[in-house]
Amino acid sequence: MTQTNLPPLPPLPPYTPAAYKAYLNELNADIDRQICKQGIHATQTIDSHIARRTQAVDSILVSIFEALFGTDSELGLFAIGGYGRGELFPASDVDILILGDDTDSHQTQIETFVADLWDIGIEPAISVRTVSDTMTAVTEHTVATALLEARFLVGNDTLTDVPTLAVKGAWTAKAFFGAKMSESKARYLAHNATEYNLEPNIKTAPGTLRDLHIILWLGKFYFDGVRDFHDLVEVGFLSPDKYATLESAKRFLWCLRHHLHTHVARHDDRLLFDRQRAIAVSMGLAHADDDNRQITHALERLMRTYYRHAMTTASLSELLCAYFNENYLNPEFITTPIDEHFYAITEQASPIDSSLHQDGLAKDVLIKQGKLPSHDPKIAVHDPHAFDKNPALLLRIFLVMGQQGIKKISANTLRAIYLATPRIDDDYRQHPTHQALFLANLQEPNYLFHRLRLMKRFGVLGSYLPAFGQIMGLMQYDLFHRYTVDAHTLLLIRILHRLTDVDNEIYQQKFDLVSQIYKQIHRKDILVIVALFHDIAKGRGGNHSELGAIDVYEFCTSHGMAESDSQFASWLVREHLTMSLTAQKQDISDPDVIARFAHFVGSVSRLNHLYALTVADMNATNSELWNSWRASLLKQLYISTRRVLNLGMGVVDKDVYITGRKSKAQALLTDIDPTTLHALWDELGDEYFLKHKKLDIAWQSRVILEQKSAIQDARPIITIRSHTDLALDAIQLFICTPDRDDLFAISVCVLDRFGLSVLDATIVSATIDGVPSALDSYVLIDRFAARDEHGTLMSDFLTPSDRRDELVSELSQALTGNAPKCQIASASFGFNLTLKHFNVPTQVHIERATPFAHQGHHALSLITKDRPALLAKIGQVFSKLGVAVHGARITTLGERAEDIFYLSDKDGGLLDDDTIESLKVALIEILQ
Template sequence: MKKLAIPNQRQVIDRRGLAEAIGAIHAEQGDKGRKAIVALLRDALEGGRAELAKRLEAKPSAGHDCCAGHAFLVDQIVRLLHDHVVERVYPPGNRSSGERLSIMAVGGYGRAEMAPHSDVDIAFLTPTRRAPWCEQVIEAMLYFLWDLGLKVGHSSRTPDDVVRMAKEDLTIRTALLEGRYVWGDQELYEEVRRRFWADVAHGSEREFLTEKLEERNARHKRMGDTRYVVEPNVKDGKGGLRDLHTLYWIGKYIHKVRVAAELVDVGLFTAKEYRSFRRAEGFMLAVRCHLHTITNRPEDRLTFDLQRQVAERMNFADRTGKSAVERFMQFYFLQAKRVGSLTGVFLAHIDEQFAQKRARRGFLAGFKARPRDHKGYRVFGGRIAAPSDDWFRKDPVRLIEIFQIAEADGFEIHPETMRQADRDSGLIKAEVQNDPRANALFLDLLAGRNDPETVLRWMNEAGVFGKFVPDFGKVNAQMQFDMYHHYTVDEHTIRAIGLLAKIEQGELVEDHPRSTRLIHRIASRRALYVAVLLHDIAKGRGGDHSVLGGEVAERLCPRFGLTDGETGLVAWLVRQHLLMSATAFKRDLTDPKTIEDFVGEVQSLERLRNLLILTAVDIRAVGPGVWNSWKRQLLGNLYDAAQERLRLGHMRHGRDQMVAAKKTAVAAVLGYQAGLIEKFTKVFTDAYWIAEPEDVIERNLVQYAQVRGRNGKLSVHCEFYPARGATLVSVIAADHPGLFYRIAGGIHLAGANIIDARIHTTRNGWAVDNFLVQDPLGKPFREDGQLVRIEKSIADALANRIELAPQLARRPLPRSRAKAFEVQPRAIFDNSASNRFTVIEVNARDRPALLNRLARSLFESQLVVHSAHITAYGERAADTFYVTDLLGQKITAPDRLAAIENALLEAASDQRQAELEEA
């Protein structure tokens, strides 16, 4: 956007020397020298790129220099080719007035912003159509450019074409807006430029603004509609380069600015804001150049596997609690956030300028509407504004007050006031942070009844949030380098607060029916909102963020004005905010010890209600698709069991009563087939009757009756199970050693992921195993063909018709980017979590058939798996097994436990995976 002088240009490319060399080749070889000329220019292009790559390595943040250098390099190549073709290949002789040619760079090339592998966008301008000499020159130049390996976007147009097509097509209009003279007939270029402004741009400014913003919004939606996605697109993502370009395009189109610096002169940016603009642009251009250099292709997505490499190239280093890649990405998101702030200010000013023009020209041109006073502020057109430039300096508490009023009364904040808040946010010192009025206002905003999410995001954009709550400022734009979390910590937190508000307003009753009921029964809604704010506040500090966050809560809650009781509740919720999900997803909820341990930690119904709601919004705010009906069901089951235990002081029914109640409920579901219960009542164990829900038992009994009735040895049944958002796979077979790992292998080979497994053995030696499975994207299988494929794959695995290990090893990991992460395998043994079983939790990198390998390892260690609980956190899997030895006893001997641990770690290791793939 700003023309840069390229230092030591001849080290990049020596045009004069190359021109002489091209002339010499042509003089010696004539038209046969074409191949030699291409080779000469290709070497020059590669040499120039190598020189620019070396400069980028020496100054890894010099994005403007690198991009300008690549544009300069291409300019010289294009000029050399033009001169060679015009002077030697198709010398013009006595040219007519129609045989003139101008070369104009457009798009990114026109801005002189080219990453190493950017397209070369060229418009060839000619006075008339179908001028034979012009067509020959253009064709010859294009063949040279293609032979050099450049990806060329080109057009050939007359001035009339330019005007007509630019009026019709926004993309063409935008590309021409950035047109830059490269070489050839300059008078022709100037004519096109003059006509563009006079015939195309004039009078269409409002239309261009509207279309550009619509285009931007559509692009944001395509890219995830937030600047805080953890694998951002540097070019097209929200807060990326294209957003900066959009500001420049709009400013140039409306105010005819030549370079971005002139946006200051026309009042759209302050000098300080323009410096921020340039810093953000320079950093993102540098990131894009590094991406192109690393991948050797036009790559604009900052994926996990590339983030680490770019961070290293840009000299980011590890710090306590934060890796180099996390520090790099935090800096990236701070720049993206700045782009968002600048965009808001810029567009609001443009809108105001148009509004002023309309007012001056309209029927009410002589009438000036007056803003009204509202609590000392000016309100006009739904916007609240500070009444003077020194408003916040006179009383910095107003920096909190204005956001609270905006949330409570439904106002937007005027862009000039946002700019003032950003400028004056540094006034928030300890005195303001500890001011009771400021804290009361903040608490009212945080627990606002209208839209706290949006206003807190504005507060964060203005830099006020992080200054008033410095602990929140520390997690501003901070990402977690994993595949589970979709957003930065601050964005995740603000989204969670928004979800809490929506639950309270009854907007999410379908997805969160329990939470919607319970939120109106909690003792302190403001304590819950504070707990959501603080639950991840200590991430990135090193150590357990839950424990450290509890300490932050104990310090901050009294400052916010919470009572001792509320402070104790918030601190407990922050410390234990992962307890409910870990219990629900990793433990057997039919084991009484699971409920006893959970209740022993929770201790009260008030804590339980708050914890359920916090857990729900925390999971859902992780990212799209993370919350599902299966998780809702598990959390609901745990809540119901814990509530009963807390309310009554004991479980309502003993084991015999629970089994009898379950059989009665199943009989109602079975209807005319209720006799199956009496027939098989002694075949199925009490543990089975307690563990399985009524509808699954009904299916199992019918399936068991069918397979036994035909004297079969195996029955596999699959069906979509909407109650859990998954596919239910029921396998009934004569029990034998290794059955579980073979079933798991068959399911994996069919392309399915197991999310839960319940393994039962009947008293007469039959296995009745129920699995819930989903596809790699967390969706259920529904189509008949998919269900048949799973059934056949399991049957083949159990009949030894396929070799499981080599076939499973060859299956690609659905998310291959998981290889970018280091996940150290761990096996944790717990003999206190259950009265009957040893509980083993294995954490490892998620990969094809991990469950199959772990189950096989347990089988080879002579263990019996009674239930398995499978949880995925992005690239990390956490698989939990309830096991006994062959005699039904817990495993307690230290040497035995050590041997099992070694076997599991080997099965889970990357080295073992590599060996299987080679085999």
């Protein structure tokens, strides 16, 4: 381990567990004080601090061991694993091995030794083995890896080399490499194979400490005397520039891990949101009393540094592991020529030494019928200096990969690309040949995601598009944006291309309509270019959609694309959020909304491109927030808009719209007398038919006519069904009840207490048989519903059950005024604890509503932090101020709630200025 200005350790006090514990605690406190004082600059000295702690623990263990076993013990004490490597953090396990031929006769001393360590506050992970036991144990690769790090501390020095020799005697380099690669693959998959998790594990996630360890393990196994990265430079495995990059990443991750262990006071390597905030303060990037904007800026800076180190570490780990295999393990390759510059190599499957078939090893090395798994072909360059001689090959190699169906690059060729990337400058970017090659890469669909990811990881993409380089590692500190901007961008492109994967049944079911539409789009390359640029202006300040539209137009024109294509790409980037905002925040059952959106889009071709882009973008932002409700909203908006574009604006004329809906609903009610049906519909009024679709009209009309006597008896009609025509994950609740004040507030309070989240609410006033009535329709999600093996919702509310009966009973009592005032549920009910780490300032905006169905109403737009019983709290404010609710559209985006409410006064008129002002003040007061 490299040590920098290592301060001398204070001498150990006379031994007692209490004295040693105090000694170690004071040392840790002193180390923490110095690291916190240095802030972000502690990355320059962190190795010295870690070495001090390791040295202190060494001296404590040696002192106790010698006191218990004597100075000439036949046993040997070793530091192994992370402790052997010299990486001791405040809460690290202390991995130790006691080795000797006769360990049984020392059992009493060993037990006392372990007990003393616990009394001191050292948590030992101890192994006690004979030499014979060790020879067997090392056939398990995790034991072998731990013993590869063995560092002799005290005792019988004739055993010094036994652990390392045991490992190298039991394993071949090839088998050890295979085990580590198999382990690494499983580890990557456990973290979604991305360096960009919002709350990463800084030890095991891709691009973190484990990727650094793998490089060292391979080096220690193959070369003699290797302790750290500097030694790998000395043996010629690491170049000085790669050494500097890995050391920088290691020091940053070590600082993070120190602060993380200190903050949580236990061994936990997950960088959770609340811990990110504390660490940003500890590293001097922010102050504890900073405002939310300053804290957020500091967090984004911290995590951007983390993501950039993670990306480079993952890239170099991948490169160096492949380089180790190709240059030191001498695998056999099948070589296939491609052209004068490139050829393909495929590593042959090779048999495993049968003597290594120990328990567990076969699984670790993935032995299949005695052979290693087969390998994908890799592209290689004939001349390692070819990229310097002909820089156009830096782009051409990726195009050839697509044309040849190759998604990997040989390690030596990757190394050559890595070294040649600095040749991509302004002159390079403006060269017509290079521009044509880059554009051709985007137009070649085969393995596009894999090729772009390699271009990004090894510097080509960020060098050719400097604006893309600026978004690499850029994250937004919220729960909605799950990935950094660069990772999100490439994932969007991947999702677009998967829409054509007819063999992927999951994708075909998830994206049924959009998949069909995407296949019909002829110029898919325009969508790829738009995907690459849609968020490229984030982090610059200003409107990223507007700035990105300028960037993509300049790119298209400079790369020789037609003016019409360039303008279209610019429009798509500028408007890439418009369709999702329209679907989620406007009443898309309103013909006026559809007419305006159709006019905005202008053509079916533009609509097709925008729809495919929107769906892919929403899924690439956060697939966990993509559900059938959002899918159905976009699908409904697409179908309605396409109908207008094909048939003309006449189909959304108000009277035509209402007549059409009545006709379609009546066709579903052939068993009901038309005179009776139309008599009811005449009472419901135009507003009802503007707000409801044919399936809902038919369902609700039947229910009202079947239970009409309840209205005369002043009893509510309450019915529940699965939301079959829209979101399969949702529940529909219909309430028809004699009108009264505060219906919305009363209803949402009861629903919240039953764990039902409101996605949509439609409220209509009408007179039924002379009784003023309210017809309330809710789209709900059961927060606690289970699913069967087919993924079908198994909510208690969709089948006869006690829970369903309780809901209907409580709603009925609350709506008739026969129940106590509804109490808001406990704040912990169904609460996502992660939300508490985010701050979303409450924003309230009120203006005259524009849709047909809400003429004469106000539209209230609310942005606030999501929380338990949010709607119930909002409903209380409406109730207190005498505000009537006519509809609601509820949108949750991570920690943000962005809701729309259509409001009036109690008489159905517009709100006066005093009420509007009071409403804003009251909402901010209760929610801020």
